[in-house]
Amino acid sequence: MADYRVPLKDMGFLLFDVFKAEAMWQQLPTLAERVDRETAEAILQECAKIAEQEIAPISRQGDEVGVSFNDGKVTTAPGYKEAFKTYAEGGWTALGGDPEYGGMGMPKMLTAQHEEMLCSGDISFALYPVLTAGAALSLAKHGSEELKNLYLTRMYSGEWSASMCLTESHAGSDLGIIRTKAIPQEDGSYSITGNKIFITGGEHDLTENIIHLVLAKLPDAPAGPKGISLFLVPKFHVNNDGSLGERNQVHCGSIEHKMGIHASATCVMNFDGAKGYLIGDLNRGLACMFTMMNFERIGVGIQGLSAASRSYQNALEYAKERLQGRALTGAKNTDKEADSIMVHGDVRRMLLNMKAMNEGSRALSTYIAMQLDYATYGEGELQAKGDALSTLMTPLAKAFFTDLGFENTVTGQQIFGGHGFIREWGQEQLVRDARITQIYEGTNGIQAMDLLARKVVGSQGKLMQVFIDEVNDYIKATPAENMQEFIAPLADALNDFSELTQYLLTKSKENINEIGAAANDYLHVFGYTAMAFVWAKMAEVALEKQGSDDFYQAKIKTARYYFTRLLPRRLSLIASAKSGSDTLFDIDDELF
Numbered sequence: 001m002a003d004y005r006v007p008l009k010d011m012g013f014l015l016f017d018v019f020k021a022e023a024m025w026q027q028l029p030t031l032a033e034r035v036d037r038e039t040a041e042a043i044l045q046e047c048a049k050i051a052e053q054e055i056a057p058i059s060r061q062g063d064e065v066g067v068s069f070n071d072g073k074v075t076t077a078p079g080y081k082e083a084f085k086t087y088a089e090g091g092w093t094a095l096g097g098d099p100e101y102g103g104m105g106m107p108k109m110l111t112a113q114h115e116e117m118l119c120s121g122d123i124s125f126a127l128y129p130v131l132t133a134g135a136a137l138s139l140a141k142h143g144s145e146e147l148k149n150l151y152l153t154r155m156y157s158g159e160w161s162a163s164m165c166l167t168e169s170h171a172g173s174d175l176g177i178i179r180t181k182a183i184p185q186e187d188g189s190y191s192i193t194g195n196k197i198f199i200t201g202g203e204h205d206l207t208e209n210i211i212h213l214v215l216a217k218l219p220d221a222p223a224g225p226k227g228i229s230l231f232l233v234p235k236f237h238v239n240n241d242g243s244l245g246e247r248n249q250v251h252c253g254s255i256e257h258k259m260g261i262h263a264s265a266t267c268v269m270n271f272d273g274a275k276g277y278l279i280g281d282l283n284r285g286l287a288c289m290f291t292m293m294n295f296e297r298i299g300v301g302i303q304g305l306s307a308a309s310r311s312y313q314n315a316l317e318y319a320k321e322r323l324q325g326r327a328l329t330g331a332k333n334t335d336k337e338a339d340s341i342m343v344h345g346d347v348r349r350m351l352l353n354m355k356a357m358n359e360g361s362r363a364l365s366t367y368i369a370m371q372l373d374y375a376t377y378g379e380g381e382l383q384a385k386g387d388a389l390s391t392l393m394t395p396l397a398k399a400f401f402t403d404l405g406f407e408n409t410v411t412g413q414q415i416f417g418g419h420g421f422i423r424e425w426g427q428e429q430l431v432r433d434a435r436i437t438q439i440y441e442g443t444n445g446i447q448a449m450d451l452l453a454r455k456v457v458g459s460q461g462k463l464m465q466v467f468i469d470e471v472n473d474y475i476k477a478t479p480a481e482n483m484q485e486f487i488a489p490l491a492d493a494l495n496d497f498s499e500l501t502q503y504l505l506t507k508s509k510e511n512i513n514e515i516g517a518a519a520n521d522y523l524h525v526f527g528y529t530a531m532a533f534v535w536a537k538m539a540e541v542a543l544e545k546q547g548s549d550d551f552y553q554a555k556i557k558t559a560r561y562y563f564t565r566l567l568p569r570r571l572s573l574i575a576s577a578k579s580g581s582d583t584l585f586d587i588d589d590e591l592f
């Protein structure tokens with residue numbers, strides 16, 4: 001496998017040229033105090049070193065050795081403990097954390113790029129700190145002062161990690177039917193009993209304590225999602241001075257053997273009257289957990305991109321070296337027995353598909369992260385718009401980037417021919433590791449329903465109008481002649497998308513099944529349209545700067561490729577979305 005190289009230039013281009021992060025940070029007083037361009041660049045460069053030199057090199061070993069389970073203990077693959085120690089000692093576990101408790105408080109625009117590097121290095125490794133950061137976010141937002149003081153600092157320091165315990169064997173997408181019970185105790189704590197499955201990082205040897213965030217129900221709680229509460233359950237009790245006490249009654253029963261992310265421990269967790277502490281209000285657990293899940297969902301989207309980005313780097317290096325066949329127009333490399341496969345149109349198609357989708361996903365994820373920063377640190381209209389756009393685009397980031405990410409790991413594998421199928425080159429690991437990103441943190445089907453049912457139909461189109469206005473404003477403000485090749489198809493795509501939204505709003509009133517039938521296609525039409533928006537923005541900056549560097553030429557040419565070869569995918573998706581639900585429900589279950 002090619003050595004991983006962090007696409008630092010692309011990341012800097014997005015942050016500072018396309019999305020003008022410096023101006024944005026200056027506009028938001030909290031961020032102005034914490035970060036400037038110099039700090040941000042230093043952070044990204046240092047993080048790139050860790051990802052390239054410490055994390056990427058252990059990934060193959062992690063895949064081959066995996067995690068092992070013995071008598072309740074989980075041991076990580078060789079190299080993981082050392083890499084985690086280096087990572088934590090470098091302060092990286094504190095990057096996005098609340099400064100009041102020892103975090104660095106960096107904006108999501110930066111932490112999102114940091115997550116991409118980490119996951120391109122190794123998704124399995126990244127899951128341990130990324131889940132901890134998500135749990136810390138939920139605790140920082142909803143936890144009591146007492147809990148925050150006792151737990152947050154050590155989660156930020158990397159001494160303790162965290163897990164997210166939602167899923168039960170009978171309750172995955174439908175969390176409303178969980179059975180884990182929380183019984184109130186006289187001292188104000190709760191006794192938690194139940195079994196959770198598929199818990200990432202539920203048990204391992206990287207940190208001295210593991211803080212589980214657990215969904216459970218009180219005996220008299222209302223049925224369904226409105227009766228769920230969130231509890232903090234430490235593996236080891238924590239004394240008032242922060243030292244570790246006795247073992248809590250929570251244990252790992254077994255670990256799963258699975259298709260990919262072998263170095264990530266996926267655990268069955270048994271809670272047998274474990275002592276837990278309420279986070280947030282009773283019966284408001286799902287809302288508290290959503291703070292973490294929204295953060296994680298963008299992160300999972302970025303995992304899809306990160307695997308695809310690595311796949312592209314490998315495939316490109318291979319394609320340049322691999323000699324097979326001759327160019328249709330005549331031999332290019334006459335002193336060799338064959339030309340490199342780069343001469344073949346189909347190989348160029350595959351490489352450009354990957355390049356255009358990866359760079360588009362990176363741009364869109366940076367844009368969504370920017371909206372999250374406005375939502376967190378902005379005020380007034382800026383804050384409201386950031387909130388609307390990030391809410392709307394969270395399911396998009398999760399599902400669209402992971403669907404494209406998986407497609408692109410497979411495309412990279414295809415470029416290797418048979419050499420992509422065998423272990424030697426490492427391409428098949430990327431395919432296996434990327435696959436889970438479409439499933440966990442709410443399947444992509446659930447994301448599509450969240451977008452169309454809850455966010456679009458649920459707001460009667462108002463939330464989506466915020467996006468449509470945003471892109472329309474950009475189109476109107478960009479009349480330059482040399483941008484028309486991008487602006488005209490963007491305007492067409494936006495019109496069609498806006499029309500599709502109205503069509504589905506009307507149709508769903510006539511027949512509710514139209515929502516489920518159209519949701520997946522709708523999400524992808526939204527994705528290709530939003531990606532066209534950020535590709536136009538990238539092309540605009542590249543046109544201004546062209547001549548100074550080949551990087552900008554490559555951007556303009558890749559933008560052209562996106563608009564002519566990938567954006568048209570939306571047309572078949574629109575046709576499918578409009579085809580209605582009859583063909584899905586006409587066929588009786590027995591006829592399947």
Ligand SMILES: Cc1cc2nc3c(=O)[nH]c(=O)nc-3n(C[C@H](O)[C@H](O)[C@H](O)COP(=O)(O)OP(=O)(O)OC[C@H]3O[C@@H](n4cnc5c(N)ncnc54)[C@H](O)[C@@H]3O)c2cc1C
Binds near residue numbers: 163166174198201266
């Ligand atoms: C490796 C791994 C790591 C994981 N890590 C964690 C973790 O750390 N913490 C945790 O709590 N969980 C974790 N999970 C669980 C994961 O989030 C769930 O597997 C996932 O949410 C789907 O739930 P399920 O497997 O029960 O599938 P189901 O909910 O049974 O879904 C089956 C199928 O039905 C579809 N479906 C279900 N309901 C609907 C609906 N209403 N509308 C449309 N389609 C629907 C789904 O999209 C899917 O295709 C992990 C899973 C794996 C495999």
